[in-house]
Amino acid sequence: MFFLSILVGVAFFLIVVLVAIHIGMRSRTPDEPPESPTIHASGIYSIVRRSPRDSIAQFKPSQDELSQYLAGKNEDIQGKPLTGDDKKALVSRWEQSLEENIREVEAGDHQGVEFYYYDFDEDDPVCRGRIDQGHFVTREEIFKFPRTIPPFHIGCRCRLKAHHGSEDLRETTRLGMRPLFRDESLPPLPTWSDILKLS
Secondary structure, eight states, X not given: OHHHHHHHHHHHHHHHHHHHHHHHHXXXXXXXXXXXXXXOOOBTTBOXXXXXXXXXXXXXXXXXXXXXHHHTOOBOTTOOBOOHHHHHHHHHXXXXXXXXXXXXXXXXXXXXXOEEEEEESSOOTTTTTTSOXXXXXXXXXXXXXXXXXXXXXXXXXXXXXXXXXXXXXXXXXXXXXXXXOSSSSOOOOOOTTOBOOOO
């Protein structure tokens, strides 16, 4: 009888230990890589990896707003006349440019890009002096200030390009790469309502 009660006690003890080990192993999550290399935290050593797609809508006019605004305009900042087709092309170019720049940031997030620089298809007198070729922004600055994503004005020629560290930027930059931000505050950007007719 005494021997039987010892066996039952030992068996009960072993069952409790096995259950505890099983529960402990289930609650411990294995070290798996995340589904995507995005980081959703801000800090001095981290890069924010959240698509700017939703937040940028607060700072950029919609297609309808652009169309309504352009309906009352007859010329661009250089005095060039605007036809109905010019206005449609400007609205279409705005949407296309915005999408291309957002995709550049999203693709850069998947590649761990930390810096983006501004490039131009052609001269842009509206951006000139405020944003030049080779000005760069960090991914953290883009997160804090989504309005740093082009287009900056109607007919903007500016593009945001991911800097992987291997690009030859001699022909892309003026005076080398320089930060767009001089301190923590947003620098003055072109006004979106300035119109530059597409060439």
